Amino acid sequence: MQTRQPPGVVAWIRARPLIADALLAVLLAVVSLIALFSQSRAEHMPAPGPLAVAFVLLINLPLAWRRAYPLGINLAIGAASAAYGATALPDLVTPVPLAGVVAVYGVAAWCGRRASMIVGVLTAISIVVITVLPATDSDFLDFTFGALLLGSAWVLGDSARIRRVHTADLEARAIWLARERDFEARRAVTAERARIARELHDVVAHHVSMMVVQAEAGPVAAEHDARGSVRAFDTIAETGRRALVEMRRLLSVLREETDGPEPALVPQPGVAELPDLVEQVRQAGLPATLDIEGEPVPLYAGVDLSAYRIVQEALTNAVKHAGKVPVRVHLRYSGQELRIEVRDDGHAAGAARAGRDDGGPNGGNGLIGMRERAHLFGGELTAGPDPEGGFTVRARLPLESTRG
Numbered sequence: 001m002q003t004r005q006p007p008g009v010v011a012w013i014r015a016r017p018l019i020a021d022a023l024l025a026v027l028l029a030v031v032s033l034i035a036l037f038s039q040s041r042a043e044h045m046p047a048p049g050p051l052a053v054a055f056v057l058l059i060n061l062p063l064a065w066r067r068a069y070p071l072g073i074n075l076a077i078g079a080a081s082a083a084y085g086a087t088a089l090p091d092l093v094t095p096v097p098l099a100g101v102v103a104v105y106g107v108a109a110w111c112g113r114r115a116s117m118i119v120g121v122l123t124a125i126s127i128v129v130i131t132v133l134p135a136t137d138s139d140f141l142d143f144t145f146g147a148l149l150l151g152s153a154w155v156l157g158d159s160a161r162i163r164r165v166h167t168a169d170l171e172a173r174a175i176w177l178a179r180e181r182d183f184e185a186r187r188a189v190t191a192e193r194a195r196i197a198r199e200l201h202d203v204v205a206h207h208v209s210m211m212v213v214q215a216e217a218g219p220v221a222a223e224h225d226a227r228g229s230v231r232a233f234d235t236i237a238e239t240g241r242r243a244l245v246e247m248r249r250l251l252s253v254l255r256e257e258t259d260g261p262e263p264a265l266v267p268q269p270g271v272a273e274l275p276d277l278v279e280q281v282r283q284a285g286l287p288a289t290l291d292i293e294g295e296p297v298p299l300y301a302g303v304d305l306s307a308y309r310i311v312q313e314a315l316t317n318a319v320k321h322a323g324k325v326p327v328r329v330h331l332r333y334s335g336q337e338l339r340i341e342v343r344d345d346g347h348a349a350g351a352a353r354a355g356r357d358d359g360g361p362n363g364g365n366g367l368i369g370m371r372e373r374a375h376l377f378g379g380e381l382t383a384g385p386d387p388e389g390g391f392t393v394r395a396r397l398p399l400e401s402t403r404g
Contacts, residue, residue, distance in 0.1 A: 022064040028099050029060035032092040039090030048089070055084045056092065060099040063106075070110040074103040074119055082126050096146040101153045108157025109164075116161075120154050208243055270304035271296070271331070274311055278329060281315050287326045288315065294333030303397055306373040307331075307340060310381070313370050314342035314393040321346065321391070337379075340395040343386070370395070 013020045033056055036048050058080045066073045081100040084092075092098070104123060108116040124147070215236060269277075274290060281288040299307070311329055318327045330341040367383050370393065374381040379397040386392055 017067055021066055025061050025063035032056045035092050052089050059097050063099055066106040070106040074107045077103040096149055101149055104150050105153040105157040108154045109160040268305045269308045271307050286319055290329045292331045303377055310370045310395050318344040338397045343392040345390045
């Protein structure tokens, strides 16, 4: 739905309130001068002199600054109007000068409620005083008409002030809603990127699965059909190229979420580097030991890295909170899973650490990060204080589930 735009001249005047008020002041001055001379002629009075013209100009021309100095302009115009009303000069269109009506409106519209109330009371007193003066020759009808005119101007100005304050509140709320909308839009973009990343992950996984199937069929084809084996390897190469393309798209989607430099392509650590990690902890002053039970088997890169990071973050947690107490790292291999246990003998603040979410050494989120690494491969992780004291992290990483 489109809103109607104001005409060009109106928009130009609205953008320049001083010019608009100056034009209004000149217009009211011209109308008042015409009324002054017309009323003087109609009432067979002498032609207005320079003093009367000066009164008219003094009453009307200050309206040019009515928005910048509403209270001062109202007092000046009110004083000039009261002085004019105390004379025997004829009315300027109405018993109350129109400029005085506009000035009262300006005070109610642009000043606070207290200031406008004070001005309203002073104006009412002035009307009463001027009405009872013998020189004004005013009657009850003139008093009633002037009071209604000024009272209506005050009510309209007060309504305009309330409407302007309400509009400002609406604009502030609109700005706040716009910021919230931008935040929601960014969050929606992030969610959409995550969804795209998951879809691309599925595509890459499909291509890799096809490569595995073709590679397993390759020896059979090579034994019975040489040309078929060539086609199988060509298919593997083509599928691998597609997987690389999709992987690049996946990385581009993920990198759009960060503004930092691209990470260096360095080999990721694994279980084989755990002895060095434990030795570093010992050199830092924490008695740590590493026990490996069962026959180590080659691990897939993701499982290997997750196992290393879980141990690393558990040791970091122990260094921060347990103090210089013995820490035991125990790995147990079986045919189906790898079990990890990191236990320290610290007695201080053991219960408080159960719910603690410290950042890991690689920008992770402590216990949450370790759980996410375990869940990524269908495993599980528990962490908490032991009844006899200390703190234990236990993780289980399935091995067969990664070989689908």
